[in-house]
Amino acid sequence: MRDLADIREEIDSVDKGILELFLKRMELACQVAEYKISTGKKVYDKKREEEKLDKLSSFVSDDFYVQAVRELYTQIMSISRKKQFAILRDNGFSFDSGFKRVDDFDFSDSIVCFQGVEGAYSQIAMDEFFKGKMKSSFHVDAWRDAMEAIVNGEADYAVLPIENSLAGSIEENFDLLSEYNVAIVGEQILKVEHALLGLKGAKIEDIKTVYSHAKAIAQCDEYIRTQHMDWDVKNLHNTAASARKIRDDQDITQAAIGSILNCKLYDLEVLEESIQDNKENETRFIIVSKDKKYKATASHISLCFEIPHEPGSLYRVLSNLMFNGINMNRIESRPIKGVNWQYRFFIDIDGNLNDEAVLNVLTGLQEECVSLRVLGNY
Incomplete structure (x- = not known):
């Protein structure tokens, strides 16, 4: 039996060789990025990657190593894409979110709507967020009515609950966010005291x-x-x-x-007062608008995307966050209407649409997702 120290020394030597080859491969990936910039080709080439994985895995026969080779090179190619996306950004290929950066919002001439009748928690959240600075407000019967009021120009802003710390997400409002072309411009967390x-x-x-x-x-x-x-x-x-x-x-x-x-x-x-089960019960409300704007101090981004219905696609997409050092705060999935067993994802991340790391992430997501939409930066 060989001595453990000798085995580890040989492993160290192999690892050093692997690292040298990895760095050489990454250098070649950078050259590929330069070629794609000059020719306008997309970074993500699914067909090429699948062919590469099939070829590499064919060199081994053991089922464990077949899967291991595919997993290893999937990760290596994912890292290569992240580097190529950064090179694209350095060469002026920036992601266009469709949002305009502003120093602050002026609510003085704004009309705000909320769902429910007078006294609803949405009204309380509205009062907390706008602090009486808006021109006027009105209420509607349903959350969809609030979205319609925004789109039709009857209101400038609408206040909608999106999740509760105890009861969870308001699924209908996630669906409405994907259906209507509106933007989240703010949020208000309200402590819920039920009586x-x-x-x-x-x-x-x-x-x-x-x-x-x-x-x-x-x-x-x-x-x-x-x-x-x-x-x-x-x-x-x-x-x-x-x-x-x-x-x-x-x-x-x-x-x-x-x-x-x-x-x-x-x-x-x-x-009887305070009858809620969780005495720290809170509801998060979002403020939505037809105007896609974000403040220079905004630090919270909401995204909505669809991905290919295939193994590893969610991991591949979310790895864009990891390689750019972006923190994800939550993830939610909702069924895609008319397509059984396929889902649309909603994620919240830290950052501002002016941050380089965020733009790198969005560039990668745009290439690797079936569809991508920035819901808001607030």
Whole structure:
């Protein structure tokens, strides 16, 4: 049996040789990039890479090494592309996001819409974000109506919930972002304090039926399940609309789950405060606009893309982030309408559209994705 130290010394020697060959290969990849710049050819050549992988893997017979060779050279070719994308950027081939950089936003003449009736959490988020600087605001019945208001020019901005720290993503609004050509220009994180609201004079023991939005009900699941299993819980499209229903019906056996703000608006009283399961419950709202603009200080980018339906494509695409040192904060997938079992991806990354590393990432994504769209920088 050979001594371990001798084996490791030989491994070190082999690794040094591999490294020298790798650097030589990368130098050749740079020459390929220069050729592609002069001829206008795309960096990513799927057919060429597949042919290369098939040829290299044919040199080994063991099934383990066949897969290992494909994995190794997939990674090497991915690294080569990242270097070539950077060279393209150095030669003026910049990604055009379609967004305009501004120093700040002027909301003084703006009209803002939110989904729900007066007192909805979306209105509270709107007030927190705009701080009364807008010209006026109005509410719509559905999230799609808010998007339509933006596209049709009835509103300059719309406020939409996108995810909750407890109940998760608002899937419908991700779908709307992909459907409508709007831009995310800001976000507002709102701490959600759910209360049980009833008619004045009502007591908890009087309550038989409770109304609220499905997400709000989900956020109070433990409270309802462990303390009030006998309640008939019904979904309405909005928490504030639920509070309004309690006022309109004037039925002492009914209550709503919603913000305490609704007590004053709809002449109700709080039967119990802070009934949400997670006392640190927060909802993230996005502010969308038809105008694609971003502030010079923006540090958060949202992207939407579709990728080839094949093994390794998501890894290949996301490796653009790793090689450019960009942090990804979240990833979400949604089914592509009309195509079974294929998905569209939404990711949030750190950075600004003026950053070189971000532009390198976007250049790579544009080449390697079936489609790519910058949703916003805020």
